Amino acid sequence: MTAALINVPKKAKRGDIIEIKTLMSHIMETGYRHTTSGQIVPRDIITSFACRYNGEEIFRADLFPATAANPFISFFTIATESGKFDFEWIGDNGFSETGSASITVE
Amino acid sequence: MRFAGTIVLASLLVVAGMAARPLIATEIPPAERRSGYTFMGPDTKAMQDDDTANPGMLGVIDGEALWKRKTGTTGKACADCHDNARVSMKGVAARYPAYDKELGRPVNLEQRINLCRARHQDATPLPYERHDLLALTTFVAEQSRGMPIAPDVTPELEPFVAKGRDFFMHRQGQLNLGCTNCHDDNWDKHLAGSAVTQAIPNGYPIYRLEWQSLGSLQRRLRNCINGMRAQNFEFGAQELVELELYLMVRAQGMTVETPAVRP
Numbered sequence: 001m002t003a004a005l006i007n008v009p010k011k012a013k014r015g016d017i018i019e020i021k022t023l024m025s026h027i028m029e030t031g032y033r034h035t036t037s038g039q040i041v042p043r044d045i046i047t048s049f050a051c052r053y054n055g056e057e058i059f060r061a062d063l064f065p066a067t068a069a070n071p072f073i074s075f076f077t078i079a080t081e082s083g084k085f086d087f088e089w090i091g092d093n094g095f096s097e098t099g100s101a102s103i104t105v106e
Numbered sequence: 107m108r109f110a111g112t113i114v115l116a117s118l119l120v121v122a123g124m125a126a127r128p129l130i131a132t133e134i135p136p137a138e139r140r141s142g143y144t145f146m147g148p149d150t151k152a153m154q155d156d157d158t159a160n161p162g163m164l165g166v167i168d169g170e171a172l173w174k175r176k177t178g179t180t181g182k183a184c185a186d187c188h189d190n191a192r193v194s195m196k197g198v199a200a201r202y203p204a205y206d207k208e209l210g211r212p213v214n215l216e217q218r219i220n221l222c223r224a225r226h227q228d229a230t231p232l233p234y235e236r237h238d239l240l241a242l243t244t245f246v247a248e249q250s251r252g253m254p255i256a257p258d259v260t261p262e263l264e265p266f267v268a269k270g271r272d273f274f275m276h277r278q279g280q281l282n283l284g285c286t287n288c289h290d291d292n293w294d295k296h297l298a299g300s301a302v303t304q305a306i307p308n309g310y311p312i313y314r315l316e317w318q319s320l321g322s323l324q325r326r327l328r329n330c331i332n333g334m335r336a337q338n339f340e341f342g343a344q345e346l347v348e349l350e351l352y353l354m355v356r357a358q359g360m361t362v363e364t365p366a367v368r369p
Contacts, residue, residue: 003167003168021156021158028318
């Protein structure tokens, strides 16, 4: 049960600069914290995020332990054609989530 | 004579000082009450206002899934009795904590959910402050977003409101502070750089940036009680529920913001 929020404008004019916003549910445990008995809480973070626009990668980010829980990533791109944005989050312990959103470019 | 005159003048000054700044706690006049939202910076406000940037909405999504999931030995989901939460849960969080006839005391929203699990789903209670209970509570409370806080203070609830108010007003702990000393008398000031605020619980469960997660009003209350270096209470303690109840009565008419973002 992993919730994600993706915000891509449904419509845009060709050549418009559009903002894409994503929010992924994740604890982002740094690996630097200890339990009360002194044991290290193992690192559990998202390590990479990527976005493809009709198959072509337009944005990629590496994430590190200093990133806050539930990473919010927003970026801009130019609306060139109608189609689909595919998002992918990959992390520790086999974490792998995908999401997508469609856009109509007029 | 001159000496006596000085004493009179000094006493007058003391009296004047007291008049300007009363030593007894004063409750905030209704028109001057402000949501914690109004104390926040523009970035945090923007985070709360945008449903796709507000991390509390992740809890709402998870809560909705839990609402529909069958659980317990009866195999019933919340939705099997309450159907569409957008209709059936509208306004519920705005009037909680509410009186439970069977227990003869007020229960908060988290406790109501667990009572429902025990009585109707035959399921184990969800532990306090874990994601599932927070998510379900956030989902239920979000159905009241935009509505005014409207506690239903029936005669049987009145003594509990009075107890909660008593807790709020009385000094306690090693720092010898009462809630009122900050939240009624000094809400316009800062404590270690943070706004003191008025203790208006209109956005719980909140996504608190400091916690990096959702958290309940009781978690926040326990933070404050620790800060006063007073004896704390376990989650679900009657004292905390009474305090919650008083705070909701005190915040009557303020708009529910759940899931609020707070620094």
